Amino acid sequence: MSDALAAILLLGGSFFMLVASIGLIRLPDVYCRMHAATKATTFGMGGILLGASLIFQSTTVTTQALLAIFFLFLTAPVAAHLISRAAYKRGPDLCDDTTHDAYGKYLEGRKAEEESPQRYGDA
């Protein structure tokens, strides 16, 4: 029974990793690709680790797996956040289908503010 469950978790986890990889290739720009790279990999990795801990059935392995999952969920979004932010500031444009860009407006507004501080300071 637990073997079957472990198999399901391992297969499911690997499947989501595969989805993440396909997503990396198919999606149009950096930001969309980060979607696939963060969501599907954390989920897939979680499945694989849980499956592994079910197979080994030892406290040590289970604790390690749970800690690994915890830190994965803690670090993956931070990495995605920094990569997409750096990407936005350094170059790659948003893909052509993009409909909204509030961040660009915000950055422009801040730049204008930095260039002419007296305009806001004298009031």
Place this chain on the structure above:
Amino acid sequence: MPLATLAFTIATIWIFLHGSATPGHFFVGLIMALLIIRFLKKSYYQDRAFFRIGSYFRYLRSFTWELLIANVQVLKIVLSPKLSIRPGIIPYKTVCKTPLGVTMLANSITLTPGTLSIDVSDDDETIFVHTLDIDHPDEVAEGIRKGLEEPIVGAVE
């Protein structure tokens, strides 16, 4: 958690990692805990409210649910024969005030349906969210507010 409880928790985790519960191992774990706390104390956000443990579980439950939806959604988008996405960046006004709250919210946004936090404005009030498929910006914001922000506010604010 108070620092003493934190130290004992870390020591317990150390025991589980070792798989043998002897006083010696617990002692080693305690020393490790003290070392970790010694170096990371400055960046540790101390919350003495134990009674909030229920809200933490509510947050975990709602987060897990959103995570499941997120993955099914990515799956559908990635494996559909024709890519039909309308990506874009929208601002999201948050009511979280503490750094911990904003951090948790931004991280959770990244891990849940169709959204990815790109930057937080200087005043910590607006999170810029990249969205894979926008029908209507307000709907996306509403989803974040209901599914993530409210449980987080309950848990850490």
